Amino acid sequence: DGMDGMQLARYIRKTDQNMILLFITAFNDFISDGYDVSALNYLQKAVQPDRLWHELDKAALIHRRLEEESLVIRTADGFVRLPLHSILYIDMQNHYAAVHAHSGTRSTRMTIDEFLGILPCIFVCCHRSVIVNVLKINILRKNFAILSDETNLPISRSRYANVRTEYLKHFPAVLPYG
Numbered sequence: 001d002g003m004d005g006m007q008l009a010r011y012i013r014k015t016d017q018n019m020i021l022l023f024i025t026a027f028n029d030f031i032s033d034g035y036d037v038s039a040l041n042y043l044q045k046a047v048q049p050d051r052l053w054h055e056l057d058k059a060a061l062i063h064r065r066l067e068e069e070s071l072v073i074r075t076a077d078g079f080v081r082l083p084l085h086s087i088l089y090i091d092m093q094n095h096y097a098a099v100h101a102h103s104g105t106r107s108t109r110m111t112i113d114e115f116l117g118i119l120p121c122i123f124v125c126c127h128r129s130v131i132v133n134v135l136k137i138n139i140l141r142k143n144f145a146i147l148s149d150e151t152n153l154p155i156s157r158s159r160y161a162n163v164r165t166e167y168l169k170h171f172p173a174v175l176p177y178g
Contacts, residue, residue, distance in 0.1 A: 005023060005025065006037070009021050009023075009037040009039065010036075010037055012037075013037050013038070013148065020040050020059040020062060020063055021037060021038070021039040021040060022039065022040045022041055022042075022043070022055055022056075022059060023039055023041070023042040023043065024043045024044075024045060024047055024052075025042070025043075025044065025045065026044065026045040028044070036138060036139075037138075038135070038136075038137075038138055038148060040055065040058065040059055040062070041055050041058075043055065062135075062170075065084075065120075069083070069084040069085075069120070070082060070083050070084060071084060071087065071099075071118070071119070073099060073106060073108040073110070074108055074109070075106050075107060075108055076107070080106055082099060082101050082103070082106070084119075084120065084122075084133075085135075086101040086102040086103060087099060087100070087101045087123075087133050088100045088101060088102070088132075088133055088136045088147055088148070088149060088151065089130060089131060089132045089133060089136070089147065089151065089153060090112070090115055090123075090130070090131040091129055091130045091131075092111075092112060092129040092130075093107070095109070096108065096109060097109070097110045097111070097112070097115065100151070102149075112125060112128075112129060112130075112131060115131055116131065119131070121166060121169075122134050122135050122166070122170065124159075124162055124163050124166045125159060125162075126145060126153055126154070126155045126156070126159055126163050127153070127154045127155060127156050127159065128156065130153055130154065132145060132147070132153055132163070134163065134166045134167045134170060135170060136148045136149075137167055140155075140163065140164065140167055141155070142155065142157070142160050143155055143157070143160075145163070
């Protein structure tokens, strides 16, 4: 017995948080599940070629940007290069910023404002001491976000609208609830 597309996507997400997933299907049954695996979009057959090319171009652009862009931070071990696509979130811990990435956590002496000044718009402040990579959010609620690695981050009431806006810029296909 083989896997369906959603089972394969869940399997992929366990080992690769950065792969860009785009679903093309004739069935509506699993559209809402696409958000659980951070799919770029969920297209229904027969998809128009222009629409498909638009989504593929969007995926290629995201991939290119993520692969090319890096952040270099100074740590106790020296300078460390972290690809932006690998950064999950940044939080303050005892006057140090902890940069949480797929490769582990690195500490540096930078402020939240200094990070926000150099990071692209996919990184937003979700709490007074936390910056999140919106591309890593699997579930977004008014007071918290669950990331692709299952980390639960707080979202302050005053910052929710901005987090939601940036998140939806990158995942624009929102289906009605119910």
